[in-house]
Amino acid sequence: MIEAPARAYQYGFLDEYAKKEIRRQTLKAVAIPGYQVPYASREMPLARGFGTGGLQITLSLLGPGDTFKVIDQGADDSVNAVNLRKFIVEACPDVSLTTRAEDATIIQTRHRVPEVGMSPGQILVLQVPYPDPLVVVEPNEAKRKQMHGEGDYARLLVKLYEDLVNFGEITISHRYPTRIHGHYVIDPSPIPRHDVPRLHMADALFLFGAGREKRIYAVPPFTRAEPLAFEDVPFRVEHFFDDTGARRPCARCGSRESFLDEFLDSYGRKQFGCSDSDYCARRQESRR
Amino acid sequence: MKPILDVRNLRKTFGDGCEQCGRLTGAAAATNRCPACGTIVAVRGASFTLRHGEILGVMGESGSGKSSLVRMLYFDEAPVSGSAVFDDKGTPVEMFALNAAQQRRLRNTRFGMVYQNAHMGLNFGISAGGNIAERLLLNEQAHYEKIRERARYLLERTGIAAARMDESPHRFSGGMQQRVQIARALATDPPLLLLDEVTTGLDVSVQARILDLILELQEALGLSMVVVTHDMGVIRQLATRTLVMKNGEVVEQGLTDQILEDPQHAYTQQLVSAAL
Ligand SMILES: Nc1ncnc2c1ncn2[C@@H]1O[C@H](COP(=O)(O)OP(=O)(O)OP(=O)(O)O)[C@@H](O)[C@H]1O
Ligand SMILES: [Mg+2]
Ligand SMILES: [Zn+2]
Ligand SMILES: [Zn+2]
Numbered sequence: 341m342i343e344a345p346a347r348a349y350q351y352g353f354l355d356e357y358a359k360k361e362i363r364r365q366t367l368k369a370v371a372i373p374g375y376q377v378p379y380a381s382r383e384m385p386l387a388r389g390f391g392t393g394g395l396q397i398t399l400s401l402l403g404p405g406d407t408f409k410v411i412d413q414g415a416d417d418s419v420n421a422v423n424l425r426k427f428i429v430e431a432c433p434d435v436s437l438t439t440r441a442e443d444a445t446i447i448q449t450r451h452r453v454p455e456v457g458m459s460p461g462q463i464l465v466l467q468v469p470y471p472d473p474l475v476v477v478e479p480n481e482a483k484r485k486q487m488h489g490e491g492d493y494a495r496l497l498v499k500l501y502e503d504l505v506n507f508g509e510i511t512i513s514h515r516y517p518t519r520i521h522g523h524y525v526i527d528p529s530p531i532p533r534h535d536v537p538r539l540h541m542a543d544a545l546f547l548f549g550a551g552r553e554k555r556i557y558a559v560p561p562f563t564r565a566e567p568l569a570f571e572d573v574p575f576r577v578e579h580f581f582d583d584t585g586a587r588r589p590c591a592r593c594g595s596r597e598s599f600l601d602e603f604l605d606s607y608g609r610k611q612f613g614c615s616d617s618d619y620c621a622r623r624q625e626s627r628r
Numbered sequence: 629m630k631p632i633l634d635v636r637n638l639r640k641t642f643g644d645g646c647e648q649c650g651r652l653t654g655a656a657a658a659t660n661r662c663p664a665c666g667t668i669v670a671v672r673g674a675s676f677t678l679r680h681g682e683i684l685g686v687m688g689e690s691g692s693g694k695s696s697l698v699r700m701l702y703f704d705e706a707p708v709s710g711s712a713v714f715d716d717k718g719t720p721v722e723m724f725a726l727n728a729a730q731q732r733r734l735r736n737t738r739f740g741m742v743y744q745n746a747h748m749g750l751n752f753g754i755s756a757g758g759n760i761a762e763r764l765l766l767n768e769q770a771h772y773e774k775i776r777e778r779a780r781y782l783l784e785r786t787g788i789a790a791a792r793m794d795e796s797p798h799r800f801s802g803g804m805q806q807r808v809q810i811a812r813a814l815a816t817d818p819p820l821l822l823l824d825e826v827t828t829g830l831d832v833s834v835q836a837r838i839l840d841l842i843l844e845l846q847e848a849l850g851l852s853m854v855v856v857t858h859d860m861g862v863i864r865q866l867a868t869r870t871l872v873m874k875n876g877e878v879v880e881q882g883l884t885d886q887i888l889e890d891p892q893h894a895y896t897q898q899l900v901s902a903a904l
Contacts, residue, residue: 490729494765501761502754504772505794570772 352399353431358382362400362556366547369558374520376471376488381554391424391450392551394467398448401463404434409444414452414601414615424448439618451514453535455598455619458544460561466529471550471557473517473527493517493525496568504573516575519566520559528565534577534599539565580612590614593623630715631677632820632852633701638674638710640696643667653876655895660691660876670696672876673710678820680715683846683853685867685884687860687899692873694856695744698822701854702741703731714738714820736766740813744825746805749812750797756783756808757793763815782811786841803834810841814849821853827862839865860903864888872896 352359358380365379384392402408408428412421416439425437438444441454448465458464474484477495487493496517503510514530518539528536529548539546539559546559559565567575580588580600587596591611598619600612614620641649646665653662653669660669671693678684686694699705701712701723712723716738726734743749750759760779769775780790786807788800797805806826813821823842827835843866845851855866863870863884871881872893880893891897 486728490732492732492766494762497765497770498751498754498758498762501765501772501775502758505755505757570775571770572774573772 349431351432352402353384353427354382354396354399358396359400362396365556366397366400366558369547369556370545370560372524373560373563374524374526374557376524376526376555376557378554379556381551384551385427386423391420391448391467393549393553393556394448394450394465394551395424395427395549396551397465397547397549397556398428398446399431401446401465402428402432402435406432406445407436407438407443408432409438409441409447411447411449411452411454411616413450414599415617417617420450440622441618451530451532452599452616453531453538455595455614455616457538458542460543462544464544464546466531466546466548468527468529468548468550468555469552470515470527471548471553471555473515473525488524491523493519493568496525497570500568500570500573504570510569510573510575513578517568519564519568521563522566524557525568526557526559532578532599533567533575536565536567536575537577541565588612590620590623593620593627595620595623629680630720632680632715633678633854634713634715635677635701636675636711638671638697638700638712639669639708640671640693640700640705641667641669641708655874655877655879655893658875660693669876671700671707674871674873674878676871676878676881678852678854680819680852681846681850682868683842683855683866685863685870686854686856686873687858687863687870688873689858691875693876694858694873695824696876697873698741698824698854698856702739702822703735736763737816738818738820740810740816740818740821742806742809742813742821742823742826744828746797746802746809749809750805752797754796755794756788756797756800756811759797759808760812760815763812767816778815779811782814783808785814786811787837801834803830803838806830806838807841810838810845814845817849819850819852821851822856823853824856825858826855828857828859835862842866860888860899872899 362379365377369377382396384395410421410424412418441456446463450467472484474487478484500510514532515527516533516536517525518528518536519525541562543561545561548557569575582588589596590598590613592613595614598614601615603611603613605611643666645667648664649662649667649669652664653660654672674697688694700707714721714723757779760782761775764775764778779793783793784790788804788807797808827838867884870884870887872879874895880896888900891900
């Protein structure tokens with residue numbers, strides 16, 4: 341997926357002009373929370389759909405003194421994450437790498453916000469496959485733009501209404517449409533509902549990059565991020581209850597707060613464990 | 629009292645137009661297509677008023693510009709020129725001077741539209757109740773149970789068992805689909821309804837019951853309506869006043885009784901005698 345890096349990468353792979361252009365669009369995105377800013381997405385040495393949008397933001401920001409972490413499906417050691425890390429080592433030789441979320445200045449992620457949360461000064465760069473939450477209800481892009489401009493999201497709420505009618509609950513598990521600063525609704529990328537409240541009035545900056553769709557958007561610190569819901573049917577996160585109605589713990593570290601994934605243990609039994617592997621490993625260590 | 633709608637010289641064309649369009653189209657020219665430049669003059673300067681609580685009939689043959697007229701009033705199409713002043717609870721609103729968001733607000737809260745083709749007026753991908761919910765959600769109503777309650781009420785009001793509210797309009801008959809459209813149009817208690825061929829294509833008995841419903845709603849809710857039809861029977865039964873269109877031109881308008889008894893324009897005379 342990633343070619344062997346040529347000897348002489350430009351620092352940060354992209355030329356200075358490209359990085360400046362991406363930073364400028366990123367600043368615009370920060371200035372208009374939730375607004376999808378178009379930008380000139382560059383060719384990257386990995387296939388679109390593998391996080392080129394996030395990577396371009398990351399490369400435009402990384403510099404000497406930064407500490408970087410990659411999360412893919414909650415893990416630091418998946419193939420994608422490893423490849424991305426290798427690429428950063430080549431492209432930005434003086435950047436230190438870490439798996440500890442709290443030590444990173446910039447974290448690029450797919451699917452998760454770190455379980456430990458984000459602190460002031462940190463930046464989380466999220467990889468976005470589909471930036472426009474309205475695409476499910478309106479195929480015409482010009483009309484979608486107008487709907488965003490007017491803050492017209494009634495048809496997304498109709499979808500929630502239909503969900504409640506058909507299933508008795510809102511079934512959206514990932515990419516939950518979320519209203520930023522009381523106006524623009526964003527697709528928060530494929531993070532689970534569990535992570536959505538972490539965008540709300542957060543300490544850190546969240547940047548969203550869609551390479552294929554050529555869009556950047558942002559949730560700045562201390563900005564409202566409100567999942568769409570009804571007054572009498574509030575948004576809720578995954579509950580992970582077992583049959584008795586008790587909150588399942590992580591089978592590995594015992595956490596009852598984390599987002600859980602299913603896995604099969606060595607006896608082939610279904611178990612639940614933290615999706616954030618770094619969080620889980622460190623909890624296991626401290627329990628030893 | 630001011631009329632609820634005061635329309636002046638409303639004009640709609642498809643094409644670039646030329647100097648001769650005016651002379652070469654219209655009822656006298658017997659075409660709405662300019663032979664010089666090919667432009668369609670769909671509505672060439674329509675003027676009329678609609679009084680509060682009144683039903684105005686718009687009739688004319690196919691292609692005469694009836695739908696184009698109401699589509700402009702519902703902001704589906706922008707006019708080339710002309711004005712329409714809507715009396716919004718005592719405040720005169722120049723409809724075509726509004727920005728897109730203001731037009732959307734008017735459309736969602738003050739107007740209701742029933743389209744000839746139910747597929748234009750309803751989303752068949754969602755339930756009947758969802759179609760009504762959409763209009764309430766557009767109107768900042770965000771309480772699920774209250775939305776359900778209102779949809780239930782509106783469906784019952786228009787003659788559909790509330791038990792069927794979660795079904796897709798696909799599963800409804802043509803007459804029921806028109807009722808759902810009416811229920812949806814009524815969702816935000818708009819003072820003005822635009823009905824485009826609401827009974828066309830329905831069985832006579834189904835037609836009669838929908839016309840009864842419209843009259844009953846008008847009486848009970850004091851609604852003002854523009855009713856577009858090419859059916860003289862609908863005009864006779866519903867409209868206090870009537871406007872007759874031909875080739876994009878309003879050729880005659882007045883009290884329905886007078887028009888039916890003593891039509892002035894040759895085209896109206898022809899229509900009336902044909903319907904007898
Ligand atoms: N989008 C369009 N592009 C070009 N011409 C159009 C368009 N829409 C309507 N027209 C033309 O404008 C004229 C008026 O059409 P309109 O639909 O208003 O007629 P109508 O009176 O409603 O007819 P009907 O009784 O068949 O519904 C017709 O000649 C039609 O072909
Ligand atoms: Mg028509
Ligand atoms: Zn764990
Ligand atoms: Zn012409």
